[in-house]
Amino acid sequence: MNIRFDGQRALVTGAGKGIGREIALLLSQLGAYVVAVSRSREDLETLAHEIHGEVIAAELGDVQQAQNAARQAGKINLLVNNAGISIPQSFLKTTVEDFDATMAVNVRATMVISQIIAQGMIQRGYGGAIVNISSQSSHLAVAEHTAYCASKGALDQLTRVMALELGPFQIRVNAVNPTITQTPMGMMAWSDPAKSGPMKARIPLGRFAKPLDVAHAVAYLLSSDADMIHGITLPIDGGFQTH
Template identity: 50%
Template structure:
């Protein structure tokens, strides 16, 4: 119960890594304020862990700001909301640019800003973890905007750490490898597709959503009190070799 008496805002909390974070933080004592686009996901999450929820389409900047105002002041923020549009660099459409960069980068910056302003007004302190990707470090086909959004969020994480440190707010990021959420398990179940990627992981496995959630919890904890501006690979060694 290391987070007893604290609260955490989690974007993209309805599914995947965000939902794993919500479960873990609730298990460890935090009140979860879940943000998601899908009402049914939020309803099932409330039944599972309690807490509060805000339905929002983070692609809409004004809606993102309203949702953060509704969420209120919290101790922690986890930015897990993210999407991808699989189009090559010569095929990417304006709609693809707007969708991916709007959710993965712009919305995350909006939530970080709103969280920071609320924390500063409350006297400072707190921590943010942004979820990026190994795609921000290596080139994967049909990931043009996704890679740009994740690399951009890592750059923003360092700027936020620099500017918010004086207020006692820590800002870090995790960069997961392929993470076997329900959708990803289906996508990577074919050995012909997964084997070439698997061999590049020294631990010889992909990540689970719980693997990523535990790394995020570590970065939010008192054990990481001197960590800020860091990007922690949760990748089974992929980026190291």
């Protein structure tokens, strides 16, 4: 296999840091023209020098900004819905405001952006590929992550419905579900060894994921090598689910 995306336009949300940045860099290295979206202008300024493409600053928790970013991105062949937030809170202390904010970015933005991008793919008649960045938290209850777990569970179901309805247009939709990943957000939530130790001990490979581990899986699912892979939620968990 020799994955290349020459001549294709890829939209990556949440591309400023962590997994999203790694995905944007990898897709650019593989020949794609990358449209990178982030709420951080500082992150985008540095990323712009490292990719072949363009950058868009947007707060995707705002519906209008999410729609504008999707339209501004132009004719997209490959979409990666990576943008996400985590506000660690126990169930009893989760606020309505933080729950709504999490769902707005982690689920609603994916729907809003995918609707616009998929409509463009359908109009052009060439199909396309979409990958949503979910989490093992979509099916594993994690203490202090009420809103995050709920949002990723919803994202998995959204992925399946998208796959069901967009498949006839030759638009493939999949999700990847990483374990804890060594990003600024991941390390913030899992910096305490007393908390991270037991989780890592349940991973047969004995480590958390690196952003590049996720980026490699995303590139494969976007590529023509994965032409018959559709509607899946792919664990990237070092064997966590073998327990």
